[in-house]
Amino acid sequence: MSSRIITWLRAALLACVVGLAGAPAWAAGSAEAAVAATAADGGLIQPGNNAEAFRSARRGEHQSITFAAPADRMLIQSEGQTWRMWRNGPITQWGGWLLAAVFVALVLFRLIRGRIDLEGAPTGRLIERFNRVERTAHWTLAVTFVVLALSGLTLLFGKHVIIPLIGYDAFSWFARLAKNLHNLTGPLFFASTVVFVLMFARDNVWQAIDALWIRKAGGLLTGEHVPSWRFNFGEKTWFWIGVVILGLLVGATGLILDFPGNGQTRQDMQLAHLIHAGGAILFIALSLGHIYIGTVGMEGAMDGMKSGYVDETWAREHHEYWYRQAKDATPARPAAPPRAAASATR
Amino acid sequence: MARMKFLCDAERCIECNGCVTACKNEHEVPWGIQRRRVVTINDGVVGKEKSLSVACMHCTDAPCMAVCPVDVFYRTEDGVVLHDKDACIGCGYCFYACPFGAPQFPQEGAFGQRGKMDKCTFCAGGPEADGSDAELEKYGRNRLAEGKLPLCAEMCSTKALLAGDAQTVSDIFRERVVRRGGAGAEAIGWNTAYGSGEQKREQTRGGDK
Numbered sequence: 001m002s003s004r005i006i007t008w009l010r011a012a013l014l015a016c017v018v019g020l021a022g023a024p025a026w027a028a029g030s031a032e033a034a035v036a037a038t039a040a041d042g043g044l045i046q047p048g049n050n051a052e053a054f055r056s057a058r059r060g061e062h063q064s065i066t067f068a069a070p071a072d073r074m075l076i077q078s079e080g081q082t083w084r085m086w087r088n089g090p091i092t093q094w095g096g097w098l099l100a101a102v103f104v105a106l107v108l109f110r111l112i113r114g115r116i117d118l119e120g121a122p123t124g125r126l127i128e129r130f131n132r133v134e135r136t137a138h139w140t141l142a143v144t145f146v147v148l149a150l151s152g153l154t155l156l157f158g159k160h161v162i163i164p165l166i167g168y169d170a171f172s173w174f175a176r177l178a179k180n181l182h183n184l185t186g187p188l189f190f191a192s193t194v195v196f197v198l199m200f201a202r203d204n205v206w207q208a209i210d211a212l213w214i215r216k217a218g219g220l221l222t223g224e225h226v227p228s229w230r231f232n233f234g235e236k237t238w239f240w241i242g243v244v245i246l247g248l249l250v251g252a253t254g255l256i257l258d259f260p261g262n263g264q265t266r267q268d269m270q271l272a273h274l275i276h277a278g279g280a281i282l283f284i285a286l287s288l289g290h291i292y293i294g295t296v297g298m299e300g301a302m303d304g305m306k307s308g309y310v311d312e313t314w315a316r317e318h319h320e321y322w323y324r325q326a327k328d329a330t331p332a333r334p335a336a337p338p339r340a341a342a343s344a345t346r
Numbered sequence: 347m348a349r350m351k352f353l354c355d356a357e358r359c360i361e362c363n364g365c366v367t368a369c370k371n372e373h374e375v376p377w378g379i380q381r382r383r384v385v386t387i388n389d390g391v392v393g394k395e396k397s398l399s400v401a402c403m404h405c406t407d408a409p410c411m412a413v414c415p416v417d418v419f420y421r422t423e424d425g426v427v428l429h430d431k432d433a434c435i436g437c438g439y440c441f442y443a444c445p446f447g448a449p450q451f452p453q454e455g456a457f458g459q460r461g462k463m464d465k466c467t468f469c470a471g472g473p474e475a476d477g478s479d480a481e482l483e484k485y486g487r488n489r490l491a492e493g494k495l496p497l498c499a500e501m502c503s504t505k506a507l508l509a510g511d512a513q514t515v516s517d518i519f520r521e522r523v524v525r526r527g528g529a530g531a532e533a534i535g536w537n538t539a540y541g542s543g544e545q546k547r548e549q550t551r552g553g554d555k
Binding site: 066 | 361363384385388389398409412414416432433434435436438439441442443444446447
């Protein structure tokens with residue numbers, strides 16, 4: 001009974017994480033509603049109080065410009081202030097603390113739990129986990145992601161973190177490099193996300209056994225091995241919430257910002273930027289967990305993406321159902337250490 | 347030290363765009379950039395039409411300065427908000443944040459990539475040496491260093507656009523409001539900020555309107 005409640009609680013937590021991505025859009029909408037509401041009770045305006053004139057000026061009503069500057073067609077735009085408050089407020093501050101907290105949590109996890117080692121001895125028999133096309137798709141996505149994440153974080157936090165270290169002139173040069181890298185890598189990231197999602201969606205569909213993983217929290221704290229098919233529930237969560245929802249959201253809003261002059265207004269770009277930056281912070285926070293477990297956090301986890309082959313022991317311990325299925329599907333491989341196999345496949 | 351301000355008198359502005367032209371000519375601004383613009387409200391509606399000339403308002407709490415990721419903005423002793431084009435990376439954040447549409451970008455290179463931001467300097471140039479060629483090339487003329495006020499206001503044919511120390515500008519404006527019997531008072535004062543009440547009655551007793 002209590003295990004069912006815990007399952008529900010975990011699902012609710014997951015929903016909160018997804019919900020956060022949509023929060024800026026909702027908040028911007030409610031701010032507009034608030035402005036409309038105050039304007040609606042215009043009947044209460046006191047004589048001599050000219051606030052309504054300013055409100056209508058900010059709404060841009062009945063305004064015209066003979067020689068319109070390309071940038072602007074209204075007297076005062078208030079949305080910029082909303083954008084500033086969100087960008088300099090929650091996104092920079094909460095976002096920064098969130099990333100720091102995730103990093104500290106991973107360090108603590110490593111110190112307390114240690115590396116997740118193989119329990120059995122490696123058999124030396126290898127099973128193919130990712131073929132060459134899949135690995136190419138993954139590493140294209142991974143490299144573009146890291147470039148974008150680092151350059152994006154430079155633009156958001158550099159003023160507070162890097163300027164004090166390297167100075168104003170050097171940072172300006174560095175930030176220009178970051179901006180151009182970010183703008184040029186962005187479209188490639190979006191394209192590779194789409195390819196990646198199509199390639200891996202099928203094996204990431206939720207399966208009955210995932211309930212067990214949720215109930216045992218993946219055995220992350222207990223050290224118990226929970227069986228799964230090709231991907232366990234943790235990987236699936238990273239896939240659906242990280243790559244699919246946040247990746248496509250951040251990628252699509254990035255394209256809106258990257259290619260101005262296609263009819264998007266400044267307000268569209270402000271909203272796109274808030275979703276882009278907020279989503280990217282969550283995406284980076286999740287990616288830290290993925291990168292940790294894929295590299296230093298678990299013995300043998302890197303092999304699958306490096307060489308394409310994993311040891312049978314690793315497969316049995318971490319993906320038991322998939323192991324039983326794949327063992328029969330893959331032709332028997334000669335016993336060889338993973339490194340030799342890696343060079344052989346190139 | 348002075349606190350520089352622009353003020354446009356909506357009762358006087360006739361939408362001639364002389365300020366826009368004066369600015370473009372004085373500073374030789376890049377093609378497609380317009381540091382100043384005239385906005386007309388209720389165009390063609392008799393008795394309700396009002397025009398205002400707008401540029402950078404040199405805010406005290408400047409949003410551009412707050413959001414710039416490379417910190418190129420600075421405030422001079424006269425309260426003028428200036429920026430360093432050499433360090434500008436062309437991200438466009440100041441353009442998102444500014445309420446007055448002051449920051450503008452010349453298009454440069456592929457994908458609508460932005461060049462260095464350009465905006466009104468209150469005719470005060472940039473970080474380069476006052477009156478230097480580099481300053482003229484990047485920011486236009488530095489009239490303040492020559493002891494002159496912004497050209498847009500100097501050339502305004504109806505003297506609707508005022509530029510200068512806040513105290514002097516508001517003294518001129520206050521005198522105008524009193525002389526013409528109140529019109530334009532909505533731009534300043536207690537009532538605009540807080541509505542009617544004791545102050546409204548005092549103002550009426552004082553013979554204003």
